[in-house]
Amino acid sequence: MTANALLLNALLPLVAELSSQLPETERYRRLLAALRTVLPADAAALLRCERGADGSDWLRPLAIDGLSPDTLGRRFRLREHPRFAALLAAGQALRFPSDSPLPDPYDGLVAHHSGAPLPVHDCMGCVLQVDGQPWGLLTLDALQPGSFAGDAPLAALQAFSNLAAATVATAARLRQLEQSVHNERQRAEHFRRHAPLAAPRLLGHSSAMRALQRDIATVAASDLAVLITGETGVGKELVAQALHAQSTRADQAFVSINCAALPDQLVESELFGHVRGAFTGAVSDRQGKFEQAHQGTLFLDEVGELPLATQAKLLRVLQSGQIQRLGLDRERTVDVRIIAATNQDLAAAVRDGRMRADFYHRLSVYPLQVPPLRAREGDVLVLAGYFLERTRSQFGLDGVRLEAAAQAALLAHRWPGNVRELEHCIRRAVLHALRRPRPPTAPLGIHAQDLALVPSSKASTHPGDPAEDPGSLPPADPAASAVADPTDTGLRQAVARYERQLVQQALEAHGYRWAPAARALQLDRANLQRLAKRLGLHAPGSPPPLR
């Protein structure tokens, strides 16, 4: 193989490795290994030029090959090492005569030769220039005199050094780029956490909503704990955001936690944080939601789901303002405003012993009731328009029109899943309407049947009837709820079909939320999820499959 081919063979993998995730030390080590395949030597080193605080110049080994490992811990002061100084001054590849009287910086450090000083040997090196400045040095030592004789080794070293310098420069740029991407991400994350929450659009002109808006404005300015109640999907989280956005804490964090979404063992660690080793799996220190919300607002969603023991701890935090990370003795003071929400009857939960009375009273200093959608006269169309517009722009449609019969159907429906149900219904209706052929420029018309609403659902308006109670199933569609005739299909299939209807109805009734649907079916959430999966039902939160 020619010298050039050898050089190319050694360098190509180096260039390829530039884009890999190799740590810097490994990259440099491979660079030296490649150098030694081009130019056989007993020792090679890559050293970085550095300037000390006192202005003196130093060389720090970055990678070594054939030198004792402790070399990596040394630093060479330039003025004490005339060979290094000569290499830097030369600005190009330089070979020292075998009998050069200049002391060798690697005396006693060559791995296969423990003696010092080194005997007569061959030594050459070359400076790596990056952006016109000396960046470092490559050095090669061969114990056999004459190893580097002739012009070829010098030329090869020079060519290698030029490419190595380019490699180093590119690696440095990649690192800078990674660093700036990392910094940008951190800034964005910081901004996301601390940016003032844009006041959410709490749509609705009904008198019930106007009263709620007034209540929000009244209590927002205070630091009182607020308990937001209302059926599932009425917009409790939106109300919490509105409270925060109108409070004096608006430019601080709004942190939310869904108390139903976490297993009991994790809730406390999520709320209060933990230190490394506090429990199995706590591999590092972690801030809890309270610390994240310091000076801001903490929103405890589905607060009725908190275990009793956690309620007691939370109560202490609310009274003292002191939190303690799991596994740490020390307490820290936090300044957090609590807003909690629930779709349960917490007073009943207190009576049943599922909620501590003291915790309940502490939370409900200022209760806010969000009205169900059916109690907001006319708002359903305002909201439908808003969701239609959002879906239109998501799907890149020119125009979407709600036909008169569809408007009437929306107004007639009782909306047990409230605004969330409406949101899903509109998205599903648009998808449904899109399946109909239409002239390319015509706006998409949403017909009543696209909404797939159950017309009988307004029938009952008495308090306490199934539709008033978010825990119950909505009135059933006669077609959907007819029990499958087992003689048609066999018992097993008929039962599966019936199960599927019940689960589907419960999910729809509860805005496709697992927890309340599971409660209504008297199952626990995990069992319901397994059952829905087995029955081939879609996940809550995603629009249901088209019928």
Ligand SMILES: Nc1ncnc2c1ncn2[C@@H]1O[C@H](COP(=O)(O)OP(=O)(O)OP(=O)(O)O)[C@@H](O)[C@H]1O
């Ligand atoms: N007045 C409103 N204006 C605009 N969007 C609304 C309004 N009320 C609710 N929404 C939307 O409806 C959906 C459900 O609202 P949200 O999650 O706040 O309900 P929730 O009462 O907290 O539900 P859950 O009890 O299930 O936790 C969200 O997408 C929310 O943005």
